[in-house]
Structure formats: C-alpha cells, structure tokens
Amino acid sequence: MSIFETTTLDAAGITPGSPAGTAAETRANILDMGQAVEAAVLRPLYTGGLAHDLRAALAARIARLNGDEALALRYLDGAGDKAALADPAEPGEGREAVMLAFMDKVAARTRDVAAEDISALQAEGISDADIVKLCELNAFMAYQIRVIAGLRLMKGEAA
Template sequence: MALDTTALKSAELCAGSAPGVAVEGRANIFEMTQEAEAAVLRPQDCGAWPHDLRAALAARIAMLNDDRALAAYYAEDAGDYAALADPSDEGAGQGLAPVLAFMDKVAADTRNVSAHDISGLQAAGIADADIVRLCELNAFLAYQLRVIAGLRLMKEVYE
C-alpha cells in the first residue's frame, strides 16, 4: 500500500518504517478513511456548502486544533473561501458568521454545544439537511485529526 492518504501524508510516515509497516497491516482502515474524506469534502450533493467552502471549513477546523500541515493541505482547495480558513475571520463578509461560529464551537468547545446552537442555525435560515452536513464535516475532521495525532506519536516513538 502506498502511504498516499491524507492522514498518512499529514503524519509524514515513511514506507518501511515501523509505523509504516504497521499501517500497511491496516490499509483497509486508511482506505475507508480516505473514502469518508471524499464523501464529506466532495460529496455529489453538497447542499448549501460547495466543495471549496467545505475545504476552507476543514482548514479552519485543523487550524483550531493546531494542525497547520493539515490546514495547509485543505486550504489549497478553498478557492475564493480561503480567507475563512483563518479562525480570526468571522465570515460576516460572506454572510457565514452563524455557520463559522457554530463550526468553531463544535471544533474547539464541543462539550458546550447545545440545542440552542442548532436552533440558531435554523433561525439563520439554514436547512436541517445542511446543518447535518456541517456536523458530518466537523465529526470527520475530529476523527481525522486524532488519527493523524496518533500516527505522529507512533512515528515519534519508533523513528
């Protein structure tokens, strides 16, 4: 298996290294993770969130979680939304302030997310299906960031 998934590239694993060999034994997991990434970042039905905005949101979530390498990777596909990858941009200029506030809270203050946050998005005119899409994106990034962190720890221990 080539180490060419987003998670493996971000962790900078080398083929033949102890972590690289361990990962090759779990290739199916990384292939499924890559498929999940495609489903969340580049779905056929993107609803209100075009692919470049999703990339900007993914970069933003990575930045909020102090993963600059992953943020840079996603920011490459952010197009006109690239400025939103910076957590200091509140999104008011694009009419996305409620969305960014929600995404930031879910990414960085998860335990304090409440039904009120969802009703705030609904009050801003965001359809329930699009709220689910935002949650899916955030959930995937939370998973991916933790996988990458674990891989980096393995690399640190074994290399």
C-alpha cells in the same frame, strides 16, 4: 491509490518501509475507508448549501483550531475564494458568521453546544440536511486529527 497517498498518512509523514508505515499497512482497509469518508464529506456529488470550497475552508479552519497547520494547508488548497474563512480569527458575515461560530464551537468547545446553536443556523436559512453535513464534517475532522496525532507519536514526534 497507495495508502501512503491518503491524507492521513501523508499529513502524518508516514512513509513506506518505516516502522509506522509497516504498522499502517496492516490497517490499509481502515485508511482506505477514511479516505472514502473524506471524499464524502469534503467533495460529495450533491453539495446542498455547502459548496466544496466552503467545506475545504471549514476543514482547514478546524485543523487550525486543533493546532495542525500542515493538515490545514492541505485542505486550504481546495478552499479557493473561501480561503479567508480558514483563519480562526475570521468572524465571517451573515450566514457564514453563524456557520463559523457553530463550527468553531463544535470543534473546540463541544460541551458548550446547545439547541440555540442549531436554532441560529436554522434562522439563517441553513437547512437541517446541511446542519447534519456540518456536523459530519466536524466529526470526520476530529477523527482524522486524532489519528494523525497518534501516527506522529508513533514516529516519535510530539503531538
């Protein structure tokens, strides 16, 4: 895979031969590692209680919460039956509602996350391992969204 096919460069609209593309080529190893992390958090072999389609919907939701519709649409392709959860206005039901509230808070109001938020997930039967996976997904998305925003700025686009 070319680095220009990675989610990060593709979503940022970085093309080979462009000034930003030339700069990105000097950091190909970082882009390749970012793509590997994306695969690990969105499409792992062992999903636990978080199926691939749910992870994709959550990634799209986080992108939307951060104002990146282009990135959201890219992840929405893998959301399947869970696509409605990618809409930040969708509250979900039961277990998913608690999960969505947690993910929204971590993505948009990190400083407000408290022990009670973890307890609410556990009360819904979400395992500690899956709670860690939710946090990993949110952390990766925060990283990716910021890198994409920086690359867009390099192209002269508003962030």
